[in-house]
Amino acid sequence: MDDQQLWHLGLSRLKALYSGFTRETELGFAVLLTRYCQTKEALAEVIAEIDASSVCHQCGGQCCLNGKYRINVFDSLALFARKSIPSVNFIQRPVCPYGSQDGCSMEAGLRPADCILFICDAINEKLSPQSRMILASGEQDLRECIEQASRLTGVRLRTPLLLWAEEQKSINPKV
Numbered sequence: 001m002d003d004q005q006l007w008h009l010g011l012s013r014l015k016a017l018y019s020g021f022t023r024e025t026e027l028g029f030a031v032l033l034t035r036y037c038q039t040k041e042a043l044a045e046v047i048a049e050i051d052a053s054s055v056c057h058q059c060g061g062q063c064c065l066n067g068k069y070r071i072n073v074f075d076s077l078a079l080f081a082r083k084s085i086p087s088v089n090f091i092q093r094p095v096c097p098y099g100s101q102d103g104c105s106m107e108a109g110l111r112p113a114d115c116i117l118f119i120c121d122a123i124n125e126k127l128s129p130q131s132r133m134i135l136a137s138g139e140q141d142l143r144e145c146i147e148q149a150s151r152l153t154g155v156r157l158r159t160p161l162l163l164w165a166e167e168q169k170s171i172n173p174k175v
């Protein structure tokens with residue numbers, strides 16, 4: 001099974017998982033999802049405020065190469081719940097399958113947590129002590145959201161979607 005097939009298998013298993021939530025799980029999950037997305041938006045704003053776009057432009061987005069395992073199961077459920085599944089291209093290596101030469105196809109609140117949390121050396125040098133504190137607190141918040149949502153759903157939501165799809169295939173090979 002190639003990456004494209006795993007992606008579709010992962011999405012179809014997510015759909016089944018999501019529609020099987022009890023009402024109570026659905027409500028708790030929605031609260032965590034909102035917190036997760038809003039925290040990512042706030043973290044992206046902190047980075048934008050230090051003129052990251054010029055740093056990224058100069059570098060050419062090296063951190064966005066080979067990003068196929070960046071989307072975890074929780075990120076994917078957020079995309080699914082918000083009906084914002086990106087179009088993907090697993091052939092355009094080393095460019096990330098969820099973006100293009102022009103950048104990421106997802107808005108900040110729906111971008112993978114790993115991408116939002118990654119700080120390269122050039123950005124790191126521009127951060128103020130206050131920005132660092134906000135980023136550290138936001139990182140902790142995102143990790144807590146993932147842990148709480150994992151306990152709520154009984155699924156290890158930090159697992160990359162493609163690896164989770166592999167596991168799902170071995171548990172139930174019927175696609």
Ligand code: SF4
Pocket residue numbers: 063064065067070096097098099100103104105106111112115
């Ligand atoms: S998902 Fe978006 S931000 Fe993350 S590596 Fe891919 S293109 Fe970059």
